[in-house]
Amino acid sequence: MxxxxxxxxxxxxxxxxxxxxxxxxxxxxxxxxxxxxxxxxxxxxxxxxxxxxxxxxxxxxxxxxxxxxxxxxxxxxxxxxxxxxxxxxxxxxxxxxxxxxxxxxxxxxxxxxxxxxxxxxxxxxxxxxxxxxxxxxxxxxxxxxxxxxxPVRDLAVxxxxxxxxxxxxxxxxxxxxxxxxxxxxxxxxxxxxxxxxxxxxxxxxxxxxxxxxxxxxxxxxxxxxxxxGIDCNDSQLMTPISGVLLALALSCLVGFVLVERHVARDPVFPLSLLQQPNVLASYLVTHRATATEAGARLVPAVVGNAIGGLLAGTIIKRTGRFKFITSIACVFAASSYAMVWLFWDGTSRRWESLYIFPSGFGTGMLQAGAFVSMASCLEANQxxxxxxxxxxxxxxxxxxxxx
Structure with a gap:
């Protein structure tokens, strides 16, 4: 044998x-x-x-x-x-x-x-x-x-x-x-x-x-x-309820435009801005920094995102727990936004670019944890x-x- x-x-x-x-x-x-x-x-x-x-x-x-x-x-x-x-x-x-x-x-x-x-x-x-x-x-x-x-642990990695x-x-x-x-x-x-x-x-x-x-x-x-079986043959758009919702949405849009243009003294969004092509360009002026320099200041967020994702994957693989990862990721991201809100004075010194590192780190952890959390409660065909x-x-x- x-x-x-x-x-x-x-x-x-x-x-x-x-x-x-x-x-x-x-x-x-x-x-x-x-x-x-x-x-x-x-x-x-x-x-x-x-x-x-x-x-x-x-x-x-x-x-x-x-x-x-x-x-x-x-x-x-x-x-x-x-x-x-x-x-x-x-x-x-x-x-x-x-x-x-x-x-x-x-x-x-x-x-x-x-x-x-x-x-x-x-x-x-x-x-x-x-x-x-x-x-x-x-x-x-x-x-x-x-x-x-x-398995959840390998999926995280x-x-x-x-x-x-x-x-x-x-x-x-x-x-x-x-x-x-x-x-x-x-x-x-x-x-x-x-x-x-x-x-x-x-x-x-x-x-x-x-x-x-x-x-x-x-x-x-x-x-x-x-x-x-998944098309819309049995659920046409122009049913009574769909027609009502569509009419309501269009009415709200028209009403918003009319109020913003003719009624509101202090509009939520001045429609005249849409006619100014230089409005968008004005946001690109960043302390006379070139496009390369402006992009380089995003490096801390990018590095943090990569590190956070890999670290979260490793932790979930070893422990099998992802709820804690998701929660702590939100804390890291919130701390980054809090630092920008508290300490940014309108200028952007190079070292202040590090404020966004926790945001990238938390986002990377959150992406790994959220996906694993979703997949863990689904059947294979879902x-x-x-x-x-x-x-x-x-x-x-x-x-x-x-x-």
Whole structure:
């Protein structure tokens, strides 16, 4: 009996080693997507003025970021459910292909509206790059040695790695975007991103199985039947209650505009500001600091974010507790804002940039703890949809902070 079973042991070890290499190969590509998608925003901040100046539309520079955010927010909640229906590989490839075509369109555009259209398509792909990495790493099918989802302790570590790549992308995007724009022109920003995503598509298609992540347990329904189950055929917009709510919302908007313009002596938001293109530019004047110097003063927050995420992941892995991490993270963030409020006197000395380190540190811890807290109370078939919603609200918050 021993002679018969002995040859099986090396085969098992070889299979495990092969699966391990496959796992890390997939994760590397997914984390690359996180870096690319998160670098985009800071790239546009560094090069947006140059891009729109070439088209004589500097007043529309905000649309480079806004159009991308619109694509992200529109597509992000869909990736989770659609990946349950069509599989992780199909949606991951769709995200990479959308990102590739969006960057290609923007890179070869001759009028600025083509750039904006390309940015919307890029945002649709970027939503998938950000969301699908967390879904695939979290859900069981990828991690061959686990039964349902990644155990909470290991999930915290992987989440900290994702957070680190997101932070790295945001940090590198600005300097890289400014350097490429000055050295070879802004079009190479889009060409480089398109090349990186195209390079990742082939190995990703080969590594992920065709049925990866697909849910085939729901009464043997076809993908078309499952898709019809989540559409709006049975919940039309123009029902009586929807009509009332829509009319009420429009009435409130019209009323707000009329009151702010014609009635209020001290408007909450003077509408005349919207007619002044220099209002936004005035916020960019920071003690005569260059864009590079202003960006360098954000380094403490970036470093704190990375350290906080990694530390939180390590603590949760060792202790299995995340409630304390989430609570203490809020204290760190609040202390940072309190220091800025108490000690900032209108000038920005270099050492005062350290005030924002606790904010970044607390945010990094909170991102790791909040994601683990969410995933720990979900069934495996709920993780994909919940992850899409998690990233959607993150991007809504990021977009709202710019308004």
């Amino acid at each position: 021993a002679d018969v079973e002995a040859p099986l042991l090396p085969n098992v070890e070889v299979r495990v080693a092969k699966q391990t290499r496959l796992f890390y190969g997939i994760v590397t590509i997914l984390l690359l997507g996180e870096i690319i998608s998160n670098a985009d925003a800071s790239m546009m901040l560094a090069s947006g003025a140059r891009i729109m100046s070439e088209f004589n539309n500097l007043q529309n520079v905000d649309w480079l970021s806004t159009s991308y955010s619109l694509g992200v927010c529109a597509a992000q909640p869909l990736y989770g459910k659609l990946s349950d229906i069509y599989g992780r590989r199909a949606m991951m490839l769709a995200a990479y292909i959308s990102y590739f075509f969006g960057c290609t369109i923007s890179g070869f555009s001759l009028v600025y509206w083509h750039v904006i259209g390309g940015r919307i398509i890029t945002g649709i792909g970027g939503a998938g790059l950000m969301t699908m990495a967390s879904i695939i790493i979290t859900v069981a099918e990828l991690l061959f040695s686990y039964s349902d989802i990644v 992987w989440r900290s790695y994702i957070n680190l790549c997101m932070t790295l992308g945001r940090s590198l995007g600005g300097p890289l975007g400014g350097w490429l724009t000055d050295a070879v022109g802004w079009r190479w920003l889009f060409h480089l991103q398109a090349a990186l995503t195209a390079t990742a598509v082939i190995p990703l298609a080969l590594m992920l199985g065709s049925e990866h992540g697909r849910d085939d347990t729901a009464d043997n329904k076809t993908s078309k039947a499952k898709l019809q 993780v994909a949809v919940a992850t899409g919603g998690y990233f959607l609200f993150m991007n809504i918050g990021s977009t709202a902070s710019l308004l």
